[in-house]
Amino acid sequence: MSWNRHRLATLVVPLLLGLGQPAQPQPATPVTETLNYRIRVGPMTAGQATIAARPVALADGPPAVEIRLSVRSSGLLSRLYPVRDRITSWAAQDDLRTLLLDRRIREGRRRLVDHWRVDHARRTARERGGARVPVPAGVHDILSALWRLRTADLAAADTLSLPLLLGSRTARMFVAAGSATDVEVPAGRFRCVPLCPRLGEPAEFDGGSPVLIECSLGPQRWPVRLRLPLPVVGSVSVELETASVGNGGEIREDGGKTVE
Secondary structure (H helix, E strand, O other), rough: OOOOOOHHHHHHHHHHHOOOOOOOOOOOOOEEEEEEEEEEOOEEEEEEEEEEEEEEEOOOOEEEEEEEEEEEEEEEHHHHEEEEEEEEEEEEEEOOOOEEEEEEEEEEEEEEEEEEEEEEEEEEEEEOOOOEEEEOOOOOHHHHHHHHHHHOOOHHHHHHEEEEOOOEEEEEEEEEEEOOOEEEEEOOEEEEEEEEEEEOOOOOOOOOOEEEEEOOOOOOOOEEEEEEEOOOOOOEEEEEEEEOOOOOEEEEOOOOOOOO
């Protein structure tokens, strides 16, 4: 299946996904966390992305994790293809299934604003404007799936899958893992497992795939780097710059701490 290459956010985050086999995840203790990325085209910085998460209490639901993605283009990319995206997911802490999903997308000439509430008992998702879609049991969105990844074991030759809510439709994401490798990004040097994603079809690892995500094997399992195609400008690299956890300073995955 070919990728829709004109949507930056729907490429950046779904490809950060961890996708488990039917085995249940082992939920991690929710923490407040902020991951900052630079978006690079060749040697040029073309934008920034931030993923921030925190535990929250919803008025009418189970304990949840709020996960927010912000993507903003700059420089040449902003002139050719302006991006101003914000996606927020509220996921149940126990199994990271999606409870609420809010999307505010501006990519080039494309505009999208919607807000979805998932009723897992009835297996339906309802948009604030009234639209309804059936959903699989335990469905995730692109951000709650990212947190699901961080509870999964990642090893070479594994093939992983997860049902996704993509607004007015659902799909299944398959990801194949390759052999661990070292990755250097502004945040430091990380031992990572490379992932090759496919939407709607089984995956086999292909190191030459135009879409590749490298996820750290340290205790935090951070998405460290993403490589993907983008119209007009060609290949784009999204690289981890800084990561902060809780109320402390900047944290490295080796346990070291840098005072801000």
